[in-house]
Amino acid sequence: MLTGKQKRFLRASAHHLDPIFQVGKAGVNDNMIKQISEALEARELLKVSVLQNCDEDKHTVAEALADATNADIVQIIGNIIILYKESKEKKKIVLP
Incomplete structure (x- = not known):
């Protein structure tokens, strides 16, 4: 589970990212x-x-996505979902 400070950090990190998946019909x-x-x-x-x-x-x-991938939901804003899951091998993000 992510703390408020960690979620704030991840939201700021995700700001420049573009959605790479789309959930449709x-x-x-x-x-x-x-x-x-x-x-x-x-x-x-x-x-x-x-x-x-x-x-x-x-x-x-x-x-559904968070449960199936064991990820944390960072934020849902508009129709965009931001997900975070710590990598086992390719760790890049260091949480505060």
């Missing part, structure tokens, strides 16, 4: 979870965009 599926998990291992911090045609609520999508 199909919602969250196993292939997407696998790809996001691999991306989290490589990057530690990423943004996911929830498209307008997604049938599920953005909070439901965020919880």
Whole structure:
């Protein structure tokens, strides 16, 4: 679980990032979870965009992705979800 100070730091770090995944009409599926998990291992911090045609609520999508990848939800702002998971091998981000 992340503290408020850590979330603030991660939000600032994620500000310049672009969303690299989009959740659309199909919602969250196993292939997407696998790809996001691999991306989290490589990057530690990423943004996911929830498209307008997604049938599920953005909070439901965020919880599903976080649970499936064992990641932490840093922030949900608009239709953007910011996820963080500490990398086992390629650790780049040092939390305060």
